[in-house]
Amino acid sequence: MTKSDVLIIGGGPVGLSCAYYLLKSGRKITILEAKEIGKGSGSGNAGHIVPSHIIPLAAPGVVTSALKWMLDPSHSPFGMKISLDPTYLSWLWQFASACSQKNVLRNVKPLKELGRLSAENFSRIIAEEKFNCHYSQTGFLNIYKNEASFQAARHEAEFMQKYGIPVSIYDKSKIHEVEPAARKDVIGGVYFTGDAHLNPALFLKELGERVRAMGAEVHEDTSVTGFASAEGKVRAVKTRAGEFEAEQVILAAGAWTPIVARSLNLKIPIQPARGYSLTASAIQNMPRQALILGDRRVAVSPLGDLIRVTGRLEVGNYNMEPDVRWIARLENFA
Numbered sequence: 001m002t003k004s005d006v007l008i009i010g011g012g013p014v015g016l017s018c019a020y021y022l023l024k025s026g027r028k029i030t031i032l033e034a035k036e037i038g039k040g041s042g043s044g045n046a047g048h049i050v051p052s053h054i055i056p057l058a059a060p061g062v063v064t065s066a067l068k069w070m071l072d073p074s075h076s077p078f079g080m081k082i083s084l085d086p087t088y089l090s091w092l093w094q095f096a097s098a099c100s101q102k103n104v105l106r107n108v109k110p111l112k113e114l115g116r117l118s119a120e121n122f123s124r125i126i127a128e129e130k131f132n133c134h135y136s137q138t139g140f141l142n143i144y145k146n147e148a149s150f151q152a153a154r155h156e157a158e159f160m161q162k163y164g165i166p167v168s169i170y171d172k173s174k175i176h177e178v179e180p181a182a183r184k185d186v187i188g189g190v191y192f193t194g195d196a197h198l199n200p201a202l203f204l205k206e207l208g209e210r211v212r213a214m215g216a217e218v219h220e221d222t223s224v225t226g227f228a229s230a231e232g233k234v235r236a237v238k239t240r241a242g243e244f245e246a247e248q249v250i251l252a253a254g255a256w257t258p259i260v261a262r263s264l265n266l267k268i269p270i271q272p273a274r275g276y277s278l279t280a281s282a283i284q285n286m287p288r289q290a291l292i293l294g295d296r297r298v299a300v301s302p303l304g305d306l307i308r309v310t311g312r313l314e315v316g317n318y319n320m321e322p323d324v325r326w327i328a329r330l331e332n333f334a
Contacts, residue, residue: 004030004217007237007246008261009224011037013200015252016161016207019126025223030244031216032237034223034256038204041254044277046299046310047200048290049122050140051115052192055156056107058098077297079323081316087258088316091271107161119196123184126203133202134304138289139194141179143186146295149187153294157190166194190294197290199303219244224253227261234264255318268274272318277310278330279303298330 006022011033019029031037049185069076092211128133144150157167168191175189176182182189212218219241228236228243236245253260255272282305292301298311309330314323 002027003245005246006248006250007032007244008028008250009237010252010254010257011208011218011220012040012042012252012254013317014060014254016204016211017121017125018252019211019216020207020214023211023216025209029216030246031211031218032224033218033220034221034253036220037218038201038208041274043204044189044303045200045275046277046290046308047197047203047303048140048299048301049119049196049198050192051112051119052140052160052167053115054108054160054163054193055104056098056164057110058095059104059290060099061098063096064198078310079312079314081314082318084311085158087094087267091269091316094269103304112165118153119194122198125207126198129206131203131206133198133200133206135196135198135203136289140192140197140290140292141189141287142191142292142294143175143179143182143189144294145183145185145187147187151294153190154188157302164227165192165235167192179288179291181285195290197301197303199306214297224260231263271316272322273313273315274317275310275314276312276322276326276330277308278327279306279308281305282307 005027006018007030008019009032011031015031015033016037016108019031022029066078066080069078070080076086080092083089114294122135123137125131126133142153145155154169160167168188168295170178170191172187177183177192178189208218219239222239222241223241224237226238227234227237227249234246234249237249250259251257253327255270258266258268258270261268271312286302287300288302290302292298293300296311298309301308301310311330312326
């Protein structure tokens with residue numbers, strides 16, 4: 001049996017970041033990863049670091065918009081599993097119940113502080129460890145072709161300004177100075193100057209290599225099958241490769257966290273959500289900063305000699321089979 005100070009279940013962004021800071025504090029760390037560390041959705045996302053995102057996803061109007069989008073599934077930026085599973089239905093009910101202005105106002109300040117700390121830690125790790133992951137602090141620009149969408153974004157930006165988020169609003173006369181790559185039919189944009197972006201795959205590769213070099217014991221292709229506990233505390237983590245003992249356990253398995261936690265009789269209200277990304281060689285007219293095509297809710301990320309287009313949010317389904325319609329849509333954007 002292997003024993004460590006802290007055992008971390010999951011080798012994604014959260015698990016590796018926990019390992020990094022715990023190793024710096026002198027702890028002996030073991031990481032168990034069901035597949036490969038630094039892979040999966042953690043490496044394939046848009047790579048946006050957005051402390052400006054202080055409005056929770058559960059906000060007024062979200063449920064109505066989601067229902068409208070679902071009427072056109074081949075073009076909708078949102079999708080969800082249809083299921084009568086009680087756990088899933090309970091989560092949906094809790095989410096819908098949280099879509100209120102009261103909930104937004106209650107969570108704005110905590111989300112702002114969490115976003116600030118997260119952005120600062122990204123910047124600090126990359127600078128101190130000299131990671132080469134195309135990290136860029138050039139801000140985050142939302143651009144619009146539709147007047148109604150632009151005005152809604154303006155209203156949201158003005159709300160964020162009241163809470164100290166650095167944001168500039170540009171109309172058609174200025175937007176092309178900020179982003180020359182924007183098409184002529186773009187009528188305006190909202191620019192969050194305090195945001196950043198990076199290549200998430202490179203960041204996680206560098207971070208994974210660093211925690212190994214710092215002494216972390218990493219076990220890939222090692223799924224958790226159960227726990228040994230006593231007196232209300234986990235004493236060991238069971239896998240097909242054997243048992244791993246630790247003083248403390250961190251559960252950082254992403255969407256699989258509720259499944260792993262079942263044998264501990266823990267009900268964690270997390271549902272899986274996935275998106276689609278397409279990565280291609282850099283184009284001639286690359287954007288200056290990370291973009292959101294606001295009318296279509298598609299992200300565009302310049303990643304050095306690559307460009308990544310990301311879109312769609314599908315909730316509630318662990319099925320990894322992609323929807324070919326959305327791959328085709330992203331190819332059109334690329």
